[in-house]
Amino acid sequence: xxxxxxxxxxxxxxxxxxxxxxxxxxxxxxxxxxxxxxxxxxxxxxxxxxxxxxxxxxxxxxxxxxxxxxxxxxxxxxxxxxxxxxxxxxxxxxxxxxxxxxxxxxxxxxxxxxxxxxxxxxxxxxxxxxxxxxxxxxxxxxxxxxxxxxxxxxxxxxxxxxxxxxxxxxxxxxxxxxxxxxxxxxxxxxxxxxxxxxxxxxxxxxxxxxxxxxxxxxxxxxxxxxxxxxxxxxxxxxxxxxxxxxxxxxxxxxxxxxxxxxxxxxxxxxxxxxxxxxxxxxxxxxxxxxxxxxxxxxxxxxxxxxxxxxxxxxxxxxxxxxxxxxxxxxxxxxxxxxxxxxxxxxxxxxxxxxxxxxxxxxxxxxxxxxxxxxxxxxxxxxxxxxxxxxxxxxxx
Numbered sequence: 258x259x260x261x262x263x264x265x266x267x268x269x270x271x272x273x274x275x276x277x278x279x280x281x282x283x284x285x286x287x288x289x290x291x292x293x294x295x296x297x298x299x300x301x302x303x304x305x306x307x308x309x310x311x312x313x314x315x316x317x318x319x320x321x322x323x324x325x326x327x328x329x330x331x332x333x334x335x336x337x338x339x340x341x342x343x344x345x346x347x348x349x350x351x352x353x354x355x356x357x358x359x360x361x362x363x364x365x366x367x368x369x370x371x372x373x374x375x376x377x378x379x380x381x382x383x384x385x386x387x388x389x390x391x392x393x394x395x396x397x398x399x400x401x402x403x404x405x406x407x408x409x410x411x412x413x414x415x416x417x418x419x420x421x422x423x424x425x426x427x428x429x430x431x432x433x434x435x436x437x438x439x440x441x442x443x444x445x446x447x448x449x450x451x452x453x454x455x456x457x458x459x460x461x462x463x464x465x466x467x468x469x470x471x472x473x474x475x476x477x478x479x480x481x482x483x484x485x486x487x488x489x490x491x492x493x494x495x496x497x498x499x500x501x502x503x504x505x506x507x508x509x510x511x512x513x514x515x516x517x518x519x520x521x522x523x524x525x526x527x528x529x530x531x532x533x534x535x536x537x538x539x540x541x542x543x544x545x546x547x548x549x550x551x552x553x554x555x556x557x558x559x560x561x562x563x564x565x566x567x568x569x570x571x572x573x574x575x576x577x578x579x580x581x582x583x584x585x586x587x588x589x590x591x592x593x594x595x596x597x598x599x600x601x602x603x604x605x606x607x608x609x610x611x612x613x614x615x616x617x618x619x620x621x622x623x624x625x626x627x628x629x630x631x632x633x634x635x636x637x638x639x640x641x642x643x644x645x646x647x648x649x650x651x652x653x
Contacts, residue, residue, distance in 0.1 A: 293488050293529070294436050295355030299325060301602055307488060307531055308439040310351030311344060312379045313622035315439060317611070318557060319593040319602035323438070326488070327523045328594040329532040331555035333543065338563045340586065341535040343444065343615055345492050346372050348533050350442050352490040353452050358483055360457045362472055362493045363501050369456045374446025376618065378437035443618050461501060468506060469515035473522065480528060491519070491532040497541055509547055516554040558592040561613065584612035588622055 299306045299321040306323035308315055309330070315323045324330060334341040350372040352359040361368060442448070459475050461468060480489055497507050505511060523530040534555070541548050543560075552558045563586035588611040595602035612625035 293355075293357075293486060295351070295357060295438065296326070296488060296529075297323075297438055299323070305529070307355075307357075307490075308351050309344070309533070310347030310349075310439065310442065311620045311622075312439050314344070314620070317559075317590065317593075317606055317622055319595050319604060319606070321594065321602060324531050324533075324557075325594055326529050326531060328556040329520070329523065329534065330557040330559070330594070331552060332533065332535045332559055332561065333538045333548075334535065334561040334563075335538045336563050336565075337539065338561075338586075340561050340563060340613065340615055340620075342494060343620055345494055345533060345535060346444075347442055347620060348490065349456075349492055350375070350448050351440060352488075353448060353450050353456065354440050355488070356452050357488040357490055358455065358457065358479070359490045359492065360459065360476060360479060362459045362476075362491070363461045364458060364492075364494055365460075366456075366458050368494075369453065369458065370447065372448040372453070373442035373444045374448050375450070376441040376443050379439040379441045380437070441618060445617055463503075467511065468503065469511055470518075473515065473518045476519075477522060480522070480530070485527070486529065489528070489530045491523075491530060493532070493534040496534050496536050498537060499540070507541075507547070509550065512547070513550055513554070516551060520554060552592060555592065556594040558590075560589040560591060562587040562589065582614050582616055584614050584623075584625060586613055587611065587625060588613045 295307050296305050298304065301320040301322075304321070305326040306321050307326065308323045309318075315321075318324055318330075332341040332344060349359050349361065349369070353372065354375055359369075457479050459472055461472075464471050476491065480487075483489070495501055497512065499507075519532065522528065523532060536548065536551065538548070538560070543549065543552075564584070590607045590609065590611065593602065593604050593607060595604050610625045611622055614621045614623070
């Protein structure tokens with residue numbers, strides 16, 4: 258039986274001083290951020306991912322934490338509302354703030370001047386909201402007058418470091434400011450940023466060649482003129498809308514080759530492109546074969562179903578707490594950007610019940626659930642007569 262150490266070579270002439278010590282601390286390697294701002298590896302499989310400008314939508318996209326490079330997202334909306342347009346504005350504003358190239362199809366330059374104003378990093382905004390909620394939170398009604406725990410002993414507890422502090426501290430003690438991956442915006446304000454002048458607007462003007470073929474060529478030319486490794490965002494609002502597009506565009510022999518060409522352009526190895534497209538389902542329902550083929554040619558498909566005016570009472574009945582805004586509609590996930598060939602991503606969010614809320618500052622997606630006994634008036638009256646407290650009195 259040999260008692261020789263496993264980490265020492267067997268040759269007699271080897272110099273033990275040159276053998277590295279296995280118990281020594283490994284040298285810390287500094288991971289440099291990517292040259293393009295707004296790009297980070299997916300936590301699921303490591304592929305480059307960019308933000309959609311909506312944190313809750315980033316968390317919904319197959320676990321990638323954003324929209325992977327080379328993927329497209331199709332947003333379908335029922336009714337006459339424009340919630341999908343708000344998602345497009347967040348998506349475009351995020352690209353402008355990250356100094357990425359934004360290409361808008363079918364909209365004038367006035368659309369670019371209506372992008373929401375920048376508030377700051379989304380993580381910092383969420384931390385402020387969580388801090389205000391935690392200050393209002395009560396553990397139990399009987400401890401309300403006892404004061405805050407630990408307030409009588411100064412310095413007894415050290416507050417935990419926030420995520421922003423963790424981002425700024427490194428192993429060597431240096432302070433490094435990590436760039437924000439997603440930002441928060443305000444729809445009541447207007448975005449003022451130097452990169453907003455770099456947006457490209459492709460008009461829908463007739464020419465000698467088909468309209469959709471001309472759009473693809475203009476996109477190819479704009480991307481070819483950009484420097485290498487530039488991240489591009491393609492926005493196509495209200496595709497197939499008769500008020501914007503001519504009638505022949507709605508024919509399958511025209512729109513399907515356009516989506517094929519767009520997918521081929523995004524799959525170019527040297528290009529870094531993401532796309533977001535909206536389609537009005539009130540004019541082109543999902544039961545039609547054309548829309549189903551458009552969904553097949555898209556990497557992600559979500560559907561926005563706003564609540565009608567008659568369902569406002571249902572939306573505000575108990576789907577949100579007292580401190581949260583009631584949902585304004587349902588969100589259905591039909592397809593997520595999952596690569597089955599190479600793996601990566603998860604489709605567990607497909608088919609789940611989601612609700613969305615559009616406020617002044619954010620578009621939020623959260624699970625939807627109705628209160629268990631909201632409509633049971635007989636049980637509520639019986640509980641009130643028995644001396645049970647009301648629901649509003651029991652909120653902690």
